[in-house]
Amino acid sequence: MMAYDLTLQAVLERALRLYSKKEIISRDFSGIFRYTYGDFYKRTLRLANVLQDLGITKGDRVGTLAWNNHRHLELYFAIPISGAVLHTLNLRLGPEQLVYIINHAEDKVIFVDKDLLPLLQSIRDQLPTVEQIIVMSDTLEIPPCGLANPLSYEALLAGARETFSYPDLSEWDPAAMCYTTATTGSPKGVVYTHRALVLHCLAACLPDCLNLHEADRVLPFVPMFHVNAWGIPFACTWLGATQVFPGARPQAEDICRLIEDHKVTLAAGVPTIWMATYPLWESGKYDPSSLREIVNGGSAASVSMIRNYREKLGVPILHAYGMTETTPVVLVSRPKSTMENLSLEEKYQLSAKQGLLVPGLEMKVVGEDGREIPWDGKTMGELLLRGPWIAKEYYKDPVRSQDSFTEGWLRTGDIVTVDSEGYVGIADRSKDLIKSGGEWISSLDLENTIMDHPAVLEAAVIAIPHPKWDERPLACVVLKQDYEGLVEAQDILDFLRGKAPKLWIPDQVEFIEAIPRTSVGKFYKAALRARFAEAASALQTSEAPLRAKA
Structure with missing residues (x-):
């Protein structure tokens, strides 16, 4: 066989040769921007030349502090094909974490959307490795800011050469990097090679995976600053699919309008956005009929939402699962052809699982004793993964790498079950699993069951200490607006009886206005545990599981 390197250069060149007339649509600062893959290609090569002129060399890290837009897509390709490393910065992180990430990666240049300049300005004097700031806007001008000598993205591209000489690239060269959204400790860096990104693209396009097509019109609401927007921009460019980018600070109405106006066929995002858009569609204000599928990831979608x-x-709604360390897609929940006779309710339950392992990867699930668990859909164990787009270590972090990467396997920290058909269901993160009276309780399963209640918008379940039972579950519930003040804690408990094991039924139900979230939309349970520490203290004097008080 030919010694052929798998690099993003081939992905970019295919988009030009086969799909130069296909369209990319972007919600820009001053309105909707449209151009073709042919135009995109020319601007990307200009940008690669800009990087060289700025002194960026092979292996240098280049940061992007940007929303989902066409300029970010140009950076997705221009940085790796020039030999540098695309480092997407999470714009929802606090200043301390941003400073840590930029300095740990030693970013040399940062590209920033104009509306995010205040965030960068507040930390600029703490970034010793950053030599240049480039401001991205839909005009040549740079807004007034306190940064020294910022450059204009559009002005640089206007003056750049349109032909580019590709450097020699190996498929093993680093192409991109992303940091985990740590809720404790410092974020951990993960580096993606060209080879990993290309192979991940191949897997994502498979019919039994994300099932992407050239004819699709795809809207990635999942941020481009987090795990490469699940690899969707790379895969869509390779296929020539129309990409629709939601731009800066998109709200639920913006997403609904973009889907309707541009006939989006596939959208991808976390459950938060699909809960926010649902009432707009249900009311008839917008038309979702162009959608053939929604990809849900980041956290679990409830059965009630899927239904x-x-x-x-x-x-x-298609359930998918992945992590920063896995590039990210690992599991996708599509029913097998042998499951056509399942009842509708059984199909919904299956859809709520994270799904089957994507071709090209290996997994095993081990119990506390280190042995593989039976695939019975009940026994819980930790999910371990390995494969060509799974990380082997954290960037410049040998101590935490040793904890998470064992004998060639990634320890995900996710506690799962596997049924006899091979479908994986996430029971919990290992740190969130509740052990009461020697029995494991899945907070995720409890949350999904509570969210089936017609009055419940969201629910998060946390463990609180108990002197007799070690831990007991506490349910934090957000009610739908129309039900506020009309539903009591006992109503939630009564709803759970018969739907969850008796041991699992929470001792307390707390009604709250909103569930705190991480920067990528996941439940931030550490904040809830801190908030309800007083409730935990109250249980210390109890000899038996408490029952909720209204």
């Missing part, structure tokens, strides 16, 4: 989307909107 509502399918039955009331006619839109299937």
Whole structure:
């Protein structure tokens, strides 16, 4: 066989040769921007020349502090094909974490969207490795800011050469990097090679994976600053699919309008956005009929949400699972052809699982004793992974690498079950699993069951210490607006009886206005545990599981 390196250069060149007339649509600062893959290609090569002129050399890290837009897509390709490393910065992190990430990666240049300048300005004097700031806007001008000698993205591209000489690239060269969104400790860096990104693209396009097509019109709401927007921009460029980018600070109405106006066929994001868009679609204000599928990831979608989307909107929700360390797609929940005779409710339950392992990867699930668990859908164990797009270590972090990477396997920290068909269901993060009276309780399963209650918008379940039972579950519930003040804690408990094991039923239900979230939209349970530490103290004097008080 030919010694052929798998690099993003081939992905970019294919988009030009086969799909130069296809469109990219972006919600820009001053309105909707449209151009073709042919135009995109020319601007990307200009940008690669800009990077060289700025002194960026092979292996240098280049940061991007940007929303999902066409300029960010140009950076997705220009940085890796020039030999440098694309470092996407999470714009929702606090200043301390941003400073840590930029300095740990030793970013040399940072590209920043104009509306994010205040965030960068506040930390600029703490970034010793950053030599240049480039401001991205839809004009040549740079807004007034306190940064020294910032450069204009559009002005640089206007003056750059349109032909570019590709450097020699190996498929093993680093192409991109992303840091985990740590809720404790400092974030951990993960580096993606060209080879990993290309192979991940191949897997993502498979019919039994994300099932992407050239004819698709794809809207990635999942941030481009987090795990490469699940690899969707790379895969869509390779296929020539129309990409629709939501731009700066998109709200639920913006997403609904973009989907309707541009006939989006596939959208991807976390459950938060699909909960926010659902009432807009249900009311008839916007039309979701162009959607053939929604990809849900980041955290679990409840059965009730999956059911509502399918039955009331006619839109299937596809569950997927991944991590920063896995590039990220690992599991996708599509029913097998042998499951056609399942009842509708059984299909919904299956859809709520994270799904089957994507071709090209290996997994095993081990119990506390280190042995593989039976695939019975009940026994819990930790999910371990390995494969060509799974990281082997954290960037410049040997101590934490040793904890998470064992004998060639990534320890995900996710506690799962596997049924007899091979479908994986996440029971919990290892740190969030509740052990009460020697029995494991899945907070995720409890949350999904509580969210089936017609009055409940969201629910998060945390463990609180108990003197007799070690830990007991506490449910934090957000009610839908129309039900506030009408539902009591006992109503939630009564709803759970018969739907969850008796041991699992929470001792307390706390109604709260909103569930705190991480920068990528996951439940921030550490904040809830801190908030309800007083409730935990109250349980210390109890000899038996408490029952909720209204």
